[in-house]
Amino acid sequence: MTLEVEGLSHRYGDELVIDNVSLALESGELLGLLGPSGSGKTTIVQIIAGHRRPDEGRIFLRGQDVTDVPPESRDIGLVFQQSSLFPHMTAGENVAYGAATRDVEDPPATIVSRYLELVGLGNEREIHPSELSGGQRRRVELARALATDPDVLLLDEPLSALDRRLRQDLRSEIARIHRETGITTVYITHDQETALTLADRLVVLRDGQVSERGPPRELYERPPNRFVASFLGDESTLPARVVSADPPVLRWAGLGFELPAGTAVEPGGKRSLHLRPERISQVPDPKQPRRPDELASPGSDGDLTTGPDTTAREQTQRKTDTDGTITVTARIEGLVHEGPSTTVQATTADTAFQFVTEGFPGLQVGQTVTLGFCVDDLFVFVNGRRLTPVGVEGNPRT
Amino acid sequence: MTDRGVGLHPQNTRDRGSFAKLELLALAALGGILFVYLLVPFVAFLARTGTSGTVSGLSTPGAQRATRNSLLTAPVSTAIATVLGVPLAYVLARRSFSGKRLVEALVVLPLVLPPVVGGSMLLTAFGRFTPIGSTAAGAGIPLTDSLVGIVLAQTFVASPFVVVTARAGFGAVDERLEHASRSLGYGPLATFWNVSLPLARGAIVAGIVLTFARAIGEFGATMMVAYNPRTMPTRIWVEFITGGIDAIVPMALALFAITLLVLALVQRVGTIPTVIDR
Numbered sequence: 001m002t003l004e005v006e007g008l009s010h011r012y013g014d015e016l017v018i019d020n021v022s023l024a025l026e027s028g029e030l031l032g033l034l035g036p037s038g039s040g041k042t043t044i045v046q047i048i049a050g051h052r053r054p055d056e057g058r059i060f061l062r063g064q065d066v067t068d069v070p071p072e073s074r075d076i077g078l079v080f081q082q083s084s085l086f087p088h089m090t091a092g093e094n095v096a097y098g099a100a101t102r103d104v105e106d107p108p109a110t111i112v113s114r115y116l117e118l119v120g121l122g123n124e125r126e127i128h129p130s131e132l133s134g135g136q137r138r139r140v141e142l143a144r145a146l147a148t149d150p151d152v153l154l155l156d157e158p159l160s161a162l163d164r165r166l167r168q169d170l171r172s173e174i175a176r177i178h179r180e181t182g183i184t185t186v187y188i189t190h191d192q193e194t195a196l197t198l199a200d201r202l203v204v205l206r207d208g209q210v211s212e213r214g215p216p217r218e219l220y221e222r223p224p225n226r227f228v229a230s231f232l233g234d235e236s237t238l239p240a241r242v243v244s245a246d247p248p249v250l251r252w253a254g255l256g257f258e259l260p261a262g263t264a265v266e267p268g269g270k271r272s273l274h275l276r277p278e279r280i281s282q283v284p285d286p287k288q289p290r291r292p293d294e295l296a297s298p299g300s301d302g303d304l305t306t307g308p309d310t311t312a313r314e315q316t317q318r319k320t321d322t323d324g325t326i327t328v329t330a331r332i333e334g335l336v337h338e339g340p341s342t343t344v345q346a347t348t349a350d351t352a353f354q355f356v357t358e359g360f361p362g363l364q365v366g367q368t369v370t371l372g373f374c375v376d377d378l379f380v381f382v383n384g385r386r387l388t389p390v391g392v393e394g395n396p397r398t
Numbered sequence: 399m400t401d402r403g404v405g406l407h408p409q410n411t412r413d414r415g416s417f418a419k420l421e422l423l424a425l426a427a428l429g430g431i432l433f434v435y436l437l438v439p440f441v442a443f444l445a446r447t448g449t450s451g452t453v454s455g456l457s458t459p460g461a462q463r464a465t466r467n468s469l470l471t472a473p474v475s476t477a478i479a480t481v482l483g484v485p486l487a488y489v490l491a492r493r494s495f496s497g498k499r500l501v502e503a504l505v506v507l508p509l510v511l512p513p514v515v516g517g518s519m520l521l522t523a524f525g526r527f528t529p530i531g532s533t534a535a536g537a538g539i540p541l542t543d544s545l546v547g548i549v550l551a552q553t554f555v556a557s558p559f560v561v562v563t564a565r566a567g568f569g570a571v572d573e574r575l576e577h578a579s580r581s582l583g584y585g586p587l588a589t590f591w592n593v594s595l596p597l598a599r600g601a602i603v604a605g606i607v608l609t610f611a612r613a614i615g616e617f618g619a620t621m622m623v624a625y626n627p628r629t630m631p632t633r634i635w636v637e638f639i640t641g642g643i644d645a646i647v648p649m650a651l652a653l654f655a656i657t658l659l660v661l662a663l664v665q666r667v668g669t670i671p672t673v674i675d676r
Binding site: 046049050051070072073074076077078080082084086087088097098100102144148 | 572
């Protein structure tokens with residue numbers, strides 16, 4: 001293990017901000033530390049870097065306990081959320097400042113050139129930070145941190161202050177640099193898109209505790225708890241009510257969703273069913289005659305879909321009670337155009353749906369659409385467990 | 399509806415513009431009164447000067463001794479205040495510890511204390527008949543009525559300026575820069591020297607200038623601790639008692655000139671970068 005964090009706890013006054021957090025990174029791994037603001041991410045970074053002493057817990061770097069080692073002796077590279085370039089030094093001097101502490105035979109000037117070129121700023125050596133753009137400053141900071149040849153690189157929300165386009169560019173740049181240098185990296189972010197894109201493994205933090213850990217795709221597609229589900233991606237929430245405890249059945253929009261036998265639910269209680277946007281597709285109005293190719297099913301990436309494929313859905317669309325495909329009619333409330341895709345918000349009497357279509361779909365607010373989704377893609381959390389209904393019966397209330 | 403919400407009527411805009419101008423004018427008028435009040439005595443005093451009188455007034459042996467004493471003691475006091483005060487300022491800006499409030503209060507106390515009282519306090523601690531004072535005098539270093547006494551008085555009164563100003567300067571240095579330096583392999587001292595000090599330089603230099611100006615002009619505490627040997631301010635007092643306003647004009651001008659010169663020099667030498675890039 002290159003970096004191990006064991007049982008970290010920390011208090012600010014009476015407030016427990018880090019609660020028994022443990023992490024382990026193998027060499028070359030990029031770990032995403034994901035959590036909303038206030039979940040303790042930055043405090044963990046400060047403790048790993050040595051700028052804050054933990055109340056409890058140990059930090060190991062390459063097997064050595066560094067908990068009591070000052071930051072300058074830790075071999076940890078740090079990139080902050082906001083620029084921390086030294087304003088009284090040029091870009092080159094900033095990089096040289098770190099490079100000078102390395103005990104290698106290469107002269108600092110060589111190291112400076114190498115790392116400025118790595119981040120694509122070979123020509124900006126003599127420029128002062130105040131004359132660099134926001135994105136260039138991030139790159140110089142990255143070069144400065146890498147120039148010390150650290151064991152571990154800590155990136156504390158390095159992209160959050162940048163605009164969307166720049167963020168995407170730098171994200172791929174960071175991915176490339178990570179591939180090229182193979183440096184063990186902890187990437188702290190509250191942005192799920194960045195985390196899902198970059199990380200080999202994710203640790204999701206909530207209120208200073210590890211809520212869950214796992215590969216990004218697994219956490220996204222099979223979120224183990226409600227917090228992870230809603231934090232890692234958008235979802236539609238279907239407010240359901242328990243109508244029977246044995247067998248356990250939830251009712252939503254006139255449909256009964258049967259949960260696995262033995263699930264402990266209280267009749268009359270509320271439970272919500274959740275659904276990822278890409279699992280919902282717009283289907284032609286069932287009352288209208290239609291051709292097979294009219295079926296739009298964006299987001300049903302063959303590789304990811306666990307439910308019936310498009311053709312199956314088309315053939316069995318009305319038979320909600322047997323095959324598990326449900327259709328509802330909803331009114332469009334909002335459209336968010338992102339260029340390649342559009343996120344559509346549509347509501348029924350009690351449920352706000354969110355789904356994604358390609359390009360500009362030619363839909364309008366106020367228009368009625370028919371949405372289709374598969375019961376297998378619904379999930380519900382009962383007693384901290386993620387469940388999928390085993391069956392559905394009844395007719396949709398439209 | 400939208401039109402009215404977004405664009406102001408032209409008439410309206412003009413009204414607002416002239417109101418804003420009027421408000422600024424009111425502020426300028428208040429500031430102007432203070433400016434005039436500061437200017438008038440200055441001009442009146444300078445009007446008393448005659449070049450020949452100034453030069454001859456400064457060439458007397460007594461005047462030269464006083465000038466020499468001041469030029470000797472004030473830089474020493476400033477140096478002591480800086481060497482001890484800047485680290486204190488850094489600690490106060492960066493660390494919290496129990497009793498910090500007390501330290502802070504004590505550091506600014508000389509600023510609000512009448513210098514004469516400050517001088518009396520120094521006498522009670524280091525006067526000739528106190529243990530410290532008598533020991534020092536026995537060793538041949540009298541702490542009162544000596545150049546050392548002058549330095550003691552000046553340092554006591556003037557050092558808060560460099561501490562307070564440097565502290566504000568360090569406070570304005572982003573702590574993340576220091577963290578970055580530490581994580582790049584530099585210890586606390588190297589970080590202080592390479593990052594904190596250069597970035598707070600403007601404020602520190604300003605503090606040093608203020609301290610020097612205060613030290614060389616120090617009268618109240620110096621008078622209590624070391625009435626002799628004379629410094630420029632104590633000599634000004636003595637000459638005022640004996641010869642009135644006109645007698646002190648040469649020495650006062652000289653004192654003023656020294657302070658201006660130091661300020662000009664410092665501004666030349668240090669290209670004071672006070673704005674910290676964020």
